[in-house]
Amino acid sequence: MPVTDQLPVIVIGAGPQGLAAAAHLLERGIEPLVLERGAAAGAAVAEWGHVRLFSEWPELIDAASRRLLENAGWSEPRTGYPTGAEWVAQYLAPLGAALGDRVKTGVAVTGVARSARDKVVDSGRADQPFEVQATDADGNELRFYARAVLDASGTWGSPNPAGASGLPALGEREAAAAGLVSYQVPASVSHLAGKHVVVIGSGHSAAHAVIRLAELAQGAGGTRVEWAIRRSSPSGLSSADDQLPARGALGGRAREVVADGLVTQVAGFRTAELRRTGDQLTVISDDGRQLDAVDHLIVLTGFRPDLSVLREVRTAIDPSLEAVAGLASEIDSNIHSCGTVRATGALELAQPEPNLYIVGAKSYGRAPTFLALTGYEQVRSVVAELAGDHEAAARNELMLPDSGVCGGSGDLDGGACCAPAPKQSIELGARPLIPLA
Structure with a gap:
């Protein structure tokens, strides 16, 4: 030994x-x-x-x-x-x-x-x-x-599944095996031009994917983007109060593409089933709502x-x-x-x-x-x-920046905020900065 x-x-x-x-x-x-x-x-x-x-x-x-x-x-x-x-x-x-x-x-x-x-x-x-x-x-x-x-x-x-229960939605494994579901921020979205794409998730990775797809929709006619979130509002996104300004700017840009009509946000949507018909999916929530004729589903739920x-x-x-x-x-x-x-x-x-x-x-x-x-x-x-x-x-040698985020996964309807952090500005240029660390 x-x-x-x-x-x-x-x-x-x-x-x-x-x-x-x-x-x-x-x-x-x-x-x-x-x-x-x-x-x-x-x-x-x-x-x-x-x-x-x-x-x-x-x-x-x-x-x-x-x-x-x-x-x-x-x-x-x-x-x-x-x-x-x-x-x-x-x-x-x-x-x-x-x-x-x-x-x-x-x-x-x-x-x-x-x-x-x-x-x-x-x-x-x-x-x-x-x-x-x-x-x-x-x-x-x-x-x-x-x-x-x-x-x-x-x-x-180990990405989380689309299923709101924490288990894969019914039909999710089959749809993923068929290439109709992915679990990463796409490196390129050009192959989705003219397609109906649904993004599931309310965090920064989902926001980035939504922004990329919104840019695609601006230049490629027929591209339809829906953003399904489990909460009643996207309270998990950073705001202008974020002390990491690029993270805050990303949240702001995601809200803009929704407000501009480039992306349709579907709130309170908790996925229960993926029903496959040929090369398309019907995404069904626990309350029976459906997102029909979906060509590709991007799951970014953490x-x-x-x-x-x-x-x-x-x-x-x-x-x-x-x-x-x-x-x-x-x-x-x-x-x-x-x-x-x-x-x-x-x-x-x-x-x-x-x-x-x-x-x-x-x-x-x-x-x-x-x-x-x-x-x-x-x-x-x-x-x-x-x-x-x-x-x-x-000894604590680090003071972490405030995210300005309110509400969490445990609160499906958002939550109260603490006092906002001091605001900072950042010049993003033509393209948004993208999150992950």
Whole structure:
């Protein structure tokens, strides 16, 4: 059995937070091992590389990662709003290269446990190293040992379905298999010219898709766009009160295309069934309303975490959000309606299994309010705790921007707002900025 304190800390996922965690571990003299399912660092971000972020470059670069990269002669991007592809090319890929063979790509983690102790056993549990099982790109089974595990695998691979119950709508699986349903912001909408397209979802990704389709409808006759939202109003969208001005501007532009008649908004529509007729769908709500002759359905209802790899370790997960229990009250829309949350660190992220942490977007479960800045502060605090620097772990080094968003998924008819944040202006030019981090 390997000696636990001589083992690396395993980080699951080479996305923004996973790579930042590795950089912080190196600064603390702790060896990281990053296991990434994709073929390269930032693989998940690359899948939405066409999307422009509403955070500027300074908000997308972790401090320890910056120091590591500067030592390698990296030139920091300082202004502007990058696309996902630019974030990968100018930051995540160089960061992965700077970490070298500490990042293993093409390795999909299949399970985490305490070595020689299943989930039920108490005796000597905390003294055992973690055992992490995985498969490589050729299907070979792998096993690693670790002194601690940080799960930064995100939620990108687990989109929510169209069904308002949280289960796929009747007929949804068949329609998706036939290519009539998609679950990502489209890289191009030109193939939808002249079609009847329905977007389901009320968040920023849905708003972006709606704006893109509205632009298409302006130039391509016969294009019909409907935007189905579950609430009575799109209260989940940011406004001019947003302290991230590009995010606020996106919400404003989405409202404009509805007001201009380019998009028809269908409120209070909770999808129950997709009925296929040839190459078209009828989308049916729980109250019997129908959207007929739909050529394509774009479902952008958020994401949920895949917790299956953590089944053999002891976790505290909020039963409604599937977020880390210690921070759920900060992000639960059933408790409060305003978009501001405080930064969270090692204390809130601690699990019943010592030295196991869920960080990044996965720590927020199904909540949609996660920012890159949040994840960077999380990993800074968690790594400080692992290094024994409890004072640094407890310190809050981040003040998150107010979103100006009121109402949440728990309130189907909207909600009351807190005091609005100070307004800022931003010049968008001819095209809107696009959200995701």
